[in-house]
Amino acid sequence: MGGLGLNTGLKALLAAQASLDTIGHNISNSNTEGYSRQRLEVSASAAILQRGKLIGSGVNADTVTRSTDILLLVRTTGQLASLGRLDSALDGMTEVESLLGEPGGFGLGSGLSNFFGAVSELSTSTEDLVLRTGMVQMATAMTTQFNQLSSTMISQRQDTARQVGIQVEKVNALGEQIVTLNHEISQTEATGTPANDLRDTRERKMRELSTFVDISFHEDSNGVTQITTGGRLLVGGSRAFEMTSISQGDGEVEVFLEGSDRAVNVRHGSIAGLLRVGQNFIPGLSGKFDTLARNLIFEMNRLHSTGTPASGSFTNITSSYSVSDQDLDGVxxxxxxxxxxxxxxxQDGELYVNVTNNTTGGLQTSRIEIDSSSTTVGDFLAELNAISGVNANLNSFGRLQVFADAGFGYDFAPRLDPAPDKSGTLGSAHASIGTGVDGPYELVDGDTLTLTGPVSTFSATFNDADFVEMTEATADEIAAVLNTNPDMQANGLRAVVSGDQLFIQTEAVGTSSALTVGGGTALAALGITAGTTVNGASTAVDIQIGGEYTGQDNSFFRFVPTSDGIVGTTPGLEVDVYTQSGQLVATLDLGTSYQPGTVLDVDQGVSVSFSYGALSQSTNDSARVELIADADTSDVLAAFGLNSLFTGTGAEDxxxxxxxxxxxxxxxxxxSGASGDNTTLLALLDLQSTGVDGLNGEALGDYYGDVVSDVGFEISTASATRDVEGFLLQNLENRRHQKSGVNVDEELVEMVRFEQNFNAASRYIQVLNTLQQEVLNLI
Amino acid sequence: MAVRPTQSSIFNLVSRGLQSNLTKLAHAQERVSSGKEILRPSDDAVGTARALSMRRRLGLLNRFRDSVDSGRPILETTTSALEEASGILSEARALVVQSMSGSMNPTDREAMGLQIELILEKLVDVANTKIGDRFVFSGTKTDQEPFNLTSTGGEATVEYLGNDSVQRISVGFGTDLAVNVPGSEVFGASAVSEVTLSGLTGASLGATANQGTGYSDVLFRHDATTGTPGSGLALVSTGQFDTILNDHVLQVNGAESKIRLGNGEFVPMPVAGDSNYTNFAVYDSDGSELHVDFTAYTGADSSAVMHGEGSVAMPRGAYTALTFTETDMELVGQDGTVLHMDATGVTRSGNELASFTGATSIFDVLAGVAADLRNTSGLPAKDVVDRLSLRFGELEANFNRSLRALGTLGARTERLISSGSRLETVSLNVEGQLSQVEDVDITKVILEMNRTEQTLQLAQATGSRLIQHTLLDFLG
Structure with a gap:
């Protein structure tokens, strides 16, 4: 016995002591984050053969092990990454949500509403300057809200990019720490001792890392853990790979890993959440606000551009938008x-330009056709310049500038010309003969027209060079040829055009003015009988148009007499009224029962009166009045931003x-420019409820409402998911606690046990000692 | 694995429980203190969408109500102005009726003319009624005084400077309501059924149509008298006082000492010593007169054809000599009036009043009445009364029109008021719905709060017990 027994006692004492130390360690770390409960593993020492018997040699304290579950760790890191993504996305999204200021009524919704309110208020008293200023201020308030939303969203996005940068740094720091820990663990464990606390630390770091990015990992035989994210190595066996984020000025950001110029696809973790907010959520939302602002600008400008300010017609306006040299040829x-x-x-469409002579009050309406596939900026300028009293050019910034000659003013309003028959093509006092058919006319090169005026008989020749397409000669082209003919001028003759019909007239008025169309090869195409002589008259039939055109589409009324006669005198004298589509809408009785000057209703809110005078069907009299519902069906004014209400192209500007x-x-x-005319404002107000093509057919306010509630949906969905994911993580944490956590009571029980164990071992040694003493006493 | 609670998991559990209850309490507190169920869109995305759309609707309804509110004073001012105008017009009617009575002498009429002129001015003032900065009767040219009174040569003319447009306000979804009546409609146009010539010159309308608006005078001037009266009679001052036009037979009956012109009655001749002996006027039945001097009267019977030469013109136009064979003579006035006249029946000089179809404003009528009453052209009383009765018809028509306009305005006011009250009801409804979606149900939240509070207290009690006890308490 002796030596062996004491040794056994000693081992027991030491084992108990080591156990108590471990228990102490556990208790001290019972609140340490990520700590795993440790246990001293003991085993019975190998028995020694003594006196033919195998006697146990006591207890061996083997190793201190920790209670851990590697699968739980895998699942926890996954869960942490999901939660990290949702948390950071939610943070960012709620911040943006609070920027909207809805539904409390402080957001853009009320801005829009207030603006329309101001428009509505002004529409009831347009002459009130205070209300005018009010509308402008409400518009400014609304646009400022748009601008602020846009800029705060941009800064929010930039902020997100900065946060990504910070978190990337944290990832790198964690990577470095894990590399160090890997090294220490492999060093320690090479000696065969498990590096329990180092492993705990490493697991903690890994969990922390997984809140930033989604990771997967595996441990090699040396205890070194390699970590990958998005399939790319983040922590290798001997070193960490540096993560970098590269952001642009507008807040666009991408994450890269050392060794590749391909952006890492971060799927989970708070970095993924930030990326979702910064790269999808905010740009998507700003995009919607841009769409809203853009459509608001365009739709409002379309309506405003054809209005007339209280100050009357324009003398000089410059477009808000500029054209630029797209094909880089210098022009x-x-x-x-x-x-x-x-x-x-x-769009393909037309623009009507009204030019008012300020002295006479006379109105001249011109029509410009716009073809989106062929009209160039230069064509448009030329068309504008062709209108007398109006000049147009591009200034040095490429903006369209339209100004009126002195004494003239112009506007783009849908007006009903009260006196449409300017050149006297219906019941003229001039000697006037019209073509029997409407243009275009099928002329042949060298066709002639023989005319006799007061001075001479002459022949005008039409040459191929004067026409775009001779077989489709327009009335305007023929008129241009005739009006430059010196014989025409010498005889005091002129050619005028009404719609597509050509008229040849004397400049002079009165019964003594006369002209004869003698002959010529062009006559057949023009539908005029050779040898027709026409005389002027002492009184011209004055056609006056009244009322307001209520039709939806642009058209015209063409007045054509059905016989020759004197207004109000000749029995059965009638005037037919045709629309643009050739439809007969009214036949006006101007016979004996008609008192000249009486107003007759035509159609679509338009009325007409004829004054006393002679109408002639045989000289092909006709006159037409343009009926304009939308003075700019081509949207060219809104596209250039002429006489616009808003400028800019999106929420930002x-x-x-x-x-x-x-x-x-x-x-x-x-x-009309009349101070009490509120038609443009009423049209603007209609935009509150009319669907807009650019907004998927939704009205402005509805679109905005959808945008806000979409944000709400996205956040509430994310928030619900977050709660579920949080609960799952909680479960995993609980399980980790069950597996690895320290229960102090349990430890105390253990402590009592090992205390008793220690006591017992001490007593054993004491007994051995007593026995030895007894033996010694025997000596 | 058996459940193995640990200290830190118990701590976590307790603190998490407290946290979640506190969060619930805070949320409830937030809702109670703001009174709103939805504080941010994510609280209730569907509710947010509904609240936003209802808010928009409410905004629209409020705007319509504002429009109604701002439209009412305009309609009311217009109505009261029109009521005043009708009053003024009935005053004018009474005066005209009175003036047509035969007992009136020219002085009385002139005084009445002045009164009518004052009435005209009063009416112009009423027609220029303003509310704030806006003229109610000028169409949409609301900054333009609609009626401008000018006086040329003692004759008042009133020009309409407004337009015929109607101003509308928006009082409902797609419902526009007119709030004004253009002055041209109230005080302006009135249709005369046909063109008429009234006067005693004997002129009639030609075959060809005429054109003009309102009224126009046609002036027939006597230029000279030709022909020699018989019985030694002579023309006075070569006929400068005469009004005869065309041929008239001057018959002298020496035996009975009577003289007669054309279709007139035989009248006794003056005798020497009478004041009119050297300048005696004989009239025919149309009132055309011939002045003769009896100084060289022979006493013989005679019958001579006297011929008045004359010319015709529109006011301020050039005179054209008449041959009295014109059947369709075209007269063109400076304002574009065209009149075709048959001059074959003309017997005397004087004015014909041509009245046309077209716009005759009440002001023109009143100015005409005033001019007729003052009778500056010295028309005979019969002419004046004739003209007055014609004007009276016009006045009647205008009076009726002002009543019709009042009716229209009344209907519009009615519609406006009913729209207003309907809008009120609808907005109350929408407000109620909005409140249901957006506002907090206080009872519900308070109950919820109470429940959460209880849970919290229980959690606190059990939690404190749970974490208080360890084995240490019992280890000696």
Whole structure:
């Protein structure tokens, strides 16, 4: 016994002590994050053969092990990454959500609403300057809200990019730490001792890492853990790979890993959440606000551009948008309008320009046809310049500038010309003969027209060079040829055009003025009988148009007498009225029962009166009045931003036209320019409820409502998912606690046990000692 | 694995439980203090969408109500102005009726003319009624005084400077309501059924149509008298006082000492010493007169054809000599009036009043009445009364029109008021719905709060017990 027994006692004492130390360690770390409960593993020492018997040699304290579950760790890191992504995405999204200020009524919704309120208020008293200023201010308030939303969203996005940068740094720091820990663990464990606490630390770091990015890992035989993210190595056996984030000025950001120029696809973790907010959520939302602002600008400008301000017709306006040289040939006027760098699209359509002579009050309406596939900026300028009293050019910034000659003013309003028969093509006092058919006319090169005026008989010749297409000669082209003919001028003759019909007239009026169409090869094409002589008259039939055109589409009324006769005198004298489509809408009785000057209703709100005088069907009299519902069906005014209400192209730069701020009098409240005309404002108000093509057919307010509730949906969905994921993580944490956590009571029980164990071992040694003493006493 | 709670998991459990209850309490508190169920879109995305759309609707309804509110004073001012105008017009009617009575002498009429002129001015003032800065009767040219009174040569003319447009306000989804009546409609046009010539010159309308608006005078001037009266009679001052036009037979009956012109009655001749002996006027039945001097009267019977030469013109136009064979003579006035006249029946000089179809404003009528009453052209009383009765018809028509306009306005006001009250009801409804979606149900939240509070207290009690006890308490 002796030596062996004491040794056994000693081992027991030491084992108990080591156990108590471990228990102490456990208790001290019972609140340490990520700590795994440790246990001293003991085993019975190998028995020694003594006196033919195998006697146990006591207890061996083997190793200290920790209670851990590697699968739980895998699942926890996955869960942490999911949760990290949701948490950071939610943080970012709720911040944006609070920027909207809805539904409390402080957001853009109320801005829009207030603006329409101001428009509505002004529409009831358009002459009130205070209300005008009010509308401009409400518009400014609304555009400022748009601008602020846009800029805060941009800064929010940039902020997100910065946060990505910070978190990337944290990832790198964690990577470094894990590399160090890997090294220490492999060093320690090479000696055969498990590096329990180092492993705990490493697991903690890994869990922390997984809150930033999704990771997967595996441990090699040396205890070194390699970590990958998005399939790319983040922590290798001997070193960490550096993660970097590269962000642009607008807040676009991408994450890279050392050794590759391909962006890492981060699927989970808070970095993924930030990326989702910064790269999808915010740009998507700003995109929607841009769409809203853009459509608001365009739709409002379309309506405003054909209005007339209280200050009357324009003398000089400059477009808000500029054209630029797209094909880089040094000139911008050769670009198609549709491809000239203007922010908005044009349609195939027409633009009506009214020029008012300020002295006489006379109105001249001209029509410009716009074809989106062929009209160039230069064509448009030429058409504008062809209108007398109006000049147009591109200024050095590529903006369209339209100004009126002195004494003239122009506007783009849908007006009903009260005196449409300017050149006297119906019941003229001039000697006047019209073509029997409408253009285009099928002429042949060298066709002639023989005319006799007061001075001489002469022949005008039509040459191929004067026409775009001789077989489709337009009335305008023929008139241009005739009006430059010196014989025409010498005889005091002129050619005028009404619609597509050509008229030849004397400049002079009265019964003594006369002209004869003698002959010529062109007569057949023009539908005039050879040898027709026409005389002027002492009184011209004055055609006056009244009322307001209520039709939906642009058209015209053409007045054609059905026989020759004197208004109000000749029995059965009638005038037929045709529309653009050739439909007969009315037959007006101007016979004996008609008192000249009496107003007759035609159709679509338009009325007409004829004064006393002679009408002639035999000289092909006709006159037409343009009926304009929309003075700019081509949207060219809105595309250029002429007489616009708003400028800019999106939420970022939407703004009210600058000169409206300084002079609210320039606000076009109606089309006529009369101070109480509110038709344009009423049209603007209709935008509250009319669907807009660019907004999927939704009205402005509805679209905005959808955008806000979409944000709400996205956040509430993410938030619900977050709760579920949080609960799952909680479960995993609980399980980790069950597996690895320290229960102090349990430890105390263990402590008591090992205390008793220690006591017992001490007693054993004491007994051995007593026995030995007894033996010694025997000596 | 058996459940193996640990200290830190118990701590976590307790603190998490407390946290979640506190969060619930805080949320409830937030809702109670703001009074709103939805504080941010994510609280209730569907509710947010509904609340936003209802808010928009409410905004629209409020705007319609504002429009109604701002439209009412305009309609009311217009109505009261029109009521005043009708009053003024009935005053004018009474005066005209009175003036047509035969007992009136020219002085009385002139005084009445002045009164009518004052009435005209009063009416112009009423027609220029303003509310704030806006003229109610000028169509949409609301900054333009609609009626401008000018006086040329003692004759008042009133020009309409407004337009015929109607201003509308939006009082409902797609419902526009007119709030004004253009002055041209109230005080302007009135249709005369046909063109008429009234006067005593004997002129009639030609075959060809005429054109003009309102009224126009046609002036027939006597230029000279030709022919020699018989019985030694002579023309006075070569006929400068005469009004005869065309041929008239001057018959002298020496035996009975009577003289007669054309279809007139035989009248006794003056005798020497009478004041009119050297300048005696004989009239025919149309009132055309011939002045003769009896100084060289022979006493013989005679019958001579006297011929008045004359010319015709529209006001301020050039005179054209008449041959009295014109059947369709075209007269063109400076304002574009065209009149075709048959001059074959003309017997005397004087004015014909041509009245046309077209716009005759009440002001023109009143100015005409005033001019007729003052009778500056010295028309005979019969002419004046004739003209007055014609004007009276016009006045009647205008009076009726002002009543019709009042009716229209009344109907519009009615519609506006009913729209207003309907809008009120609808917005109350929408407000109620909005409140249901957006506002907090206080009872519900408070109950919820109470429940959460209880849970919290229980959690606190059990939690404190749970974490208080360890084995240490019992280990000696």
């Amino acid at each position: 911008s006027s050769d670009e198609l309008i549709s491809q000239s760098g203007l922010p908005f699209d044009i 939407i703004s009210i036209r600058t000169d409206l701020e300084t002079d609210p009098g320039l606000l076009a409240t109606g089309s």
